Amino acid sequence: xxxxxxxxxxxxxxxxxxxxxxxxxxxxxxxxxxxxxxxxxxxxxxxxxxxxxxxxxxxxxxxxxxxxxxxxxxxxxxxxxxxxxxxxxxxxxxxxxxxxxxxxxxxxxxxxxxxxxxxxxxxxxxxxxxxxxxxxxxxxxxxxxxxxxxxxxxxxxxxxxxxxxxxxxxxxxxxxxxxxxxxxxxxxxxxxxxxxxxxxxxxxxxxxxxxxxxxxxxxxxxxxxxxxxxxxxxxxxxxxxxxxxxxxxxxxxxxxxxxxxxxxxx
Amino acid sequence: xxxxxxxxxxxxxxxxxxxxxxxxxxxxxxxxxxxxxxxxxxxxxxxxxxxxxxxxxxxxxxxxxxxxxxxxxxxxxxxxxxxxxxxxxxxxxxxxxxxxxxxxxxxxxxxxxxxxxxxxxxxxxxxxxxxxxxxxxxxxxxxxxxxxxxxxxxxxxxxxxxxxxxxxxxxxxxxxxxxxxxxxxxxxxxxxxxxxxxxxxxxxxxxxxxxxxxxxxxxxxxxxxxxxxxxxxxxxxxxxxxxxxxxxxxxxxx
Numbered sequence: 400x401x402x403x404x405x406x407x408x409x410x411x412x413x414x415x416x417x418x419x420x421x422x423x424x425x426x427x428x429x430x431x432x433x434x435x436x437x438x439x440x441x442x443x444x445x446x447x448x449x450x451x452x453x454x455x456x457x458x459x460x461x462x463x464x465x466x467x468x469x470x471x472x473x474x475x476x477x478x479x480x481x482x483x484x485x486x487x488x489x490x491x492x493x494x495x496x497x498x499x500x501x502x503x504x505x506x507x508x509x510x511x512x513x514x515x516x517x518x519x520x521x522x523x524x525x526x527x528x529x530x531x532x533x534x535x536x537x538x539x540x541x542x543x544x545x546x547x548x549x550x551x552x553x554x555x556x557x558x559x560x561x562x563x564x565x566x567x568x569x570x571x572x573x574x575x576x577x578x579x580x581x582x583x584x585x586x587x588x589x590x591x592x593x594x595x596x597x598x599x600x601x602x603x604x605x606x607x608x609x610x611x612x613x614x615x616x617x618x619x620x621x622x623x624x625x626x627x628x629x630x631x632x633x634x635x636x637x638x639x640x641x642x643x644x645x646x647x648x649x650x651x652x653x654x655x656x657x658x659x660x661x662x663x664x665x
Numbered sequence: 666x667x668x669x670x671x672x673x674x675x676x677x678x679x680x681x682x683x684x685x686x687x688x689x690x691x692x693x694x695x696x697x698x699x700x701x702x703x704x705x706x707x708x709x710x711x712x713x714x715x716x717x718x719x720x721x722x723x724x725x726x727x728x729x730x731x732x733x734x735x736x737x738x739x740x741x742x743x744x745x746x747x748x749x750x751x752x753x754x755x756x757x758x759x760x761x762x763x764x765x766x767x768x769x770x771x772x773x774x775x776x777x778x779x780x781x782x783x784x785x786x787x788x789x790x791x792x793x794x795x796x797x798x799x800x801x802x803x804x805x806x807x808x809x810x811x812x813x814x815x816x817x818x819x820x821x822x823x824x825x826x827x828x829x830x831x832x833x834x835x836x837x838x839x840x841x842x843x844x845x846x847x848x849x850x851x852x853x854x855x856x857x858x859x860x861x862x863x864x865x866x867x868x869x870x871x872x873x874x875x876x877x878x879x880x881x882x883x884x885x886x887x888x889x890x891x892x893x894x895x896x897x898x899x900x901x902x903x904x905x906x907x908x909x910x911x912x913x914x915x916x917x918x919x
Contacts, residue, residue, distance in 0.1 A: 569757050573759035573772075576748060577773055578748035
């Protein structure tokens with residue numbers, strides 16, 4: 400007892416405490432620096448509540464009669480863009496994902512190439528992809544579909560590659576030891592283990608793409624975004640509010656659907 | 666059967682880092698219905714030895730002959746086809762958990778069936794018949810539709826053994842097949858392995874920690890220590906002196 404009472408214990412060592420203090424100091428400096436860069440104009444800030452109330456006033460009442468003729472078809476088009484785009488992304492992402500999984504392809508150069516493809520897909524925002532493909536294919540849903548596809552490859556491919564890398568190597572070893580050719584090893588050793596992840600990724604990305612494809616129409620890539628763009632440009636605020644409400648409804652429904660399906664397959 | 670199935674290991678050496686052999690000059694021959702237990706302390710290269718046989722781990726030097734075919738010099742497709750002659754059973758069973766028992770047993774035929782047919786699950790009828798026979802004989806016929814992950818450890822190991830037997834192997838390698846199982850199930854698995862080996866004339870090599878289990882079921886014991894063979898003989902002649910040499914120390918023998 401007497402000797403034990405001499406021991407002191409601190410959660411962090413002195414070096415750790417200094418390091419933590421430095422990190423907090425860094426955060427504080429960064430915060431004050433960024434506040435200065437943003438240059439808040441006080442008059443505009445104080446004015447904001449009035450502006451919000453004014454905008455809401457112009458959005459109300461909702462012009463619900465606009466939905467059947469003006470929004471419905473575009474909304475269906477949005478869902479088509481999201482679905483076809485996700486399918487395109489899967490077709491492109493599966494080979495890239497396999498190439499990126501370092502337990503399957505053991506050439507670091509190819510792993511690196513796959514990572515480069517996946518990162519470049521993700522680093523370009525969907526609106527930028529949309530502008531690019533509108534320039535190539537012209538405005539419309541085709542540009543939107545290809546945009547969604549290319550934008551999603553990085554996400555789907557990265558998660559698929561990670562799922563492949565986490566596969567239990569035991570069954571793969573067993574099939575290799577049985578003399579199975581590589582395609583069979585992949586089909587019966589790797590694939591059954593990643594199936595749940597594969598469907599989860601597909602559904603998650605489809606869910607994201609429903610939201611993204613509602614926006615890319617702002618730059619002419621088809622879907623409900625184009626209707627939104629027109630309404631915004633013509634100051635039809637009562638239509639804008641209906642469009643926003645229908646996007647919100649569809650996104651919630653998509654979310655509910657995806658959650659329901661996920662429960663069944665996983 | 667044309668000739669006796671056999672495995673011959675000649676002067677096998679494996680070095681993971683040059684100059685530090687994990688296996689040093691290992692030679693032995695097993696043929697016919699003989700069953701051999703390989704015992705030795707952890708880290709002495711038992712698993713490496715078994716994986717050098719089918720070249721899952723390429724040996725540094727030496728040769729392995731399975732029914733007189735030199736495995737060590739093969740590569741690519743020839744190696745793949747030679748591996749079909751070597752059945753393997755694993756400590757952690759290594760079944761594909763999300764596939765059915767039947768499909769796991771049939772996957773022992775993947776070396777013979779084209780990937781295309783495997784994908785469509787169009788295995789030859791004779792393979793399916795044999796799979797049913799095997800499942801019947803190991804007492805798992807009622808489970809053939811069930812997913813592998815719904816089985817108990819002992820049942821999974823039976824499926825693993827059935828998968829290896831589906832290859833119609835010329836040698837059966839078992840890497841710690843009982844280490845994940847309770848004592849009673851371990852005995853049942855050893856009985857099954859030895860029975861299948863004797864009934865079909867397949868030489869059996871078992872890595873095993875449990876010396877008593879090894880002595881009870883196998884016809885020969887090879888003791889490995891520090892990468893070399895220090896005992897090779899009948900289980901009954903294995904004395905405490907030998908065990909001391911294999912595992913080191915003696916307090917644990919009391």
